[in-house]
Amino acid sequence: MQTFSPITEQIIELALTEDLVAGDMTTDAICDDGRRTSRGYLVAKADIVLCGQHVFEYVVEKVQNRAFGAFEPVTVEFLHPDGARLEKGTKIATFSGSTNILLKAERTALNFLQHMSGVATQTHAMAQLLGPKIKLVNTRKVLAGMRELDHYAVQCGGGYSHRFNLGGGIMIKDNHIAAAGSITKAVSQSREFAPHTLKIEVEVTSLDEVREALAAGADIIMLDNMTHDAMKEACDIIGNRALIEISGNVTVESAEQIRDLRVQYVSSGSLTHSVRAADISMLFER
Numbered sequence: 547m548q549t550f551s552p553i554t555e556q557i558i559e560l561a562l563t564e565d566l567v568a569g570d571m572t573t574d575a576i577c578d579d580g581r582r583t584s585r586g587y588l589v590a591k592a593d594i595v596l597c598g599q600h601v602f603e604y605v606v607e608k609v610q611n612r613a614f615g616a617f618e619p620v621t622v623e624f625l626h627p628d629g630a631r632l633e634k635g636t637k638i639a640t641f642s643g644s645t646n647i648l649l650k651a652e653r654t655a656l657n658f659l660q661h662m663s664g665v666a667t668q669t670h671a672m673a674q675l676l677g678p679k680i681k682l683v684n685t686r687k688v689l690a691g692m693r694e695l696d697h698y699a700v701q702c703g704g705g706y707s708h709r710f711n712l713g714g715g716i717m718i719k720d721n722h723i724a725a726a727g728s729i730t731k732a733v734s735q736s737r738e739f740a741p742h743t744l745k746i747e748v749e750v751t752s753l754d755e756v757r758e759a760l761a762a763g764a765d766i767i768m769l770d771n772m773t774h775d776a777m778k779e780a781c782d783i784i785g786n787r788a789l790i791e792i793s794g795n796v797t798v799e800s801a802e803q804i805r806d807l808r809v810q811y812v813s814s815g816s817l818t819h820s821v822r823a824a825d826i827s828m829l830f831e832r
Contacts, residue, residue: 550604550694557691558601561654562608573649580617584830585642588659590632591825595670597702598662599624599639601695605655610647617644620651629666629702638826652828661692662699663824668798669703669817675801680812683708685793687815696818708813716740717768719749729755733762747791756780760787768813770794774803781808 550558590596603622610620620643626632641648673682682705688696697707709715718732726732729748736746747766748759753776759767760783767784769777771794784790791811792804804812 553691554694558605558608558654558658560691561657562605562612565654566609566612566650570650573646577646577649580644580646582645583618583643584645584648585640586648586828586830587640588638589827589829590634590636590638591827592634593667594632594663594824594826595666595703596626596630596632596638596663597628597666597699598659598695599628601658601662602639602655605658606641606647606651609651609654610644613644613647617646619643620647631670641828648830656826656828657823658695660823660826661821662695662702663826664821665696665699665818666703667824668821669700669705672796672798672801672814672817673704675798675805676812677805680805680809681706682817683791683811683813684817685813685815685819686711687819689819692818700817703817705817715747716744717747717749718764720751729758729764730762733759733764737763745789749793750780752776753780753783756783760784764788766791766811768793769809774807777804777807777809 606620606622610617620641622639622641624639625637632638669682676682684697684700684705685708693710697710700707709717716736718729718736723729723732726735733746733748740746745765747768748764749768749770750756750759751770751772756767766789768791769780772780777792781790789811790809791813792807792809793813796804796812796814797816801812
C-alpha cells in the first residue's frame, strides 16, 4: 500500500468517511451481490498534465479494505506516469473488479485525481510562459491537509516548492515589518536568530523598501504586487546583490509579461488556491 504522511492519510480517510458515513444507498440497492464485477477506464476529457494516480489507487484500496474481503478485489492499471501531458480523449487507466467497491470509491478517488491533475496542468501552463530561466514556485495558500499532495502536483507540472511550512525559512512580510518597526530591524533580528545556513527573504512593495532590504542584507527580495515598470527598476537596483522573487496576483495571463525581467523566482498562490479541476471521467464498459 502507498504510504503518505500522517496528515495526508487522515485527509484521505476523512474524505471517505464523509462520503460513506451513512453507506451508499444506491450502490447497496443495485449491487447487493458481492460477486458482481465491472471493468472500465479513466479518460481525459481535456488536455491535462496527469497527477495523483497513487492517491486514486490508495482510495480504492482503502474502500476495499473496509469491505473486509466481502467483495471481489479491484485492480487499477495506469497507462501513463504522473507528469505526463495527455491530450483530450487519452485513456488514462483501466480498472476491473468489484462493482460495489468501484462505485463507492469513484467520487472520492476522482476528486483527488482531478484536483491534483488540475494543479499540475495549471503549473505547467504557467511554467511554459515564464520560460526555463525562471523557477515557478508555489505558496502556503493551500487547503488544510492538502499540502503534501499539492506540492507534489506542482512538481509534476514543472514547478518547485517554496516553504513547505513556517519552519522552512525566514520570510519577512508586511506584518513582520510592522511588528519589528522596520525592515532593517526585522532583518537584523532574524539574522541574529537564524542559523547561518538559512536565507532571509524580505517582501517589499516599493523601491524605497527595495533599497532598505538591500542595505539590511536580505538574501532574497520579493517584489510584491508592483507594476511592471517598478519591478524592472527594482531589478536594476538589486542587480546581483540578492536573489529576486516576484509575487502577487501572478496568473497564467500575467506570467508572460514577467519573463523578460531578470528574476530567479516567481511565486503564485493561484497554482493551488483557485485551480480548476482537470476534466477526467471514470466510465464502465457495458
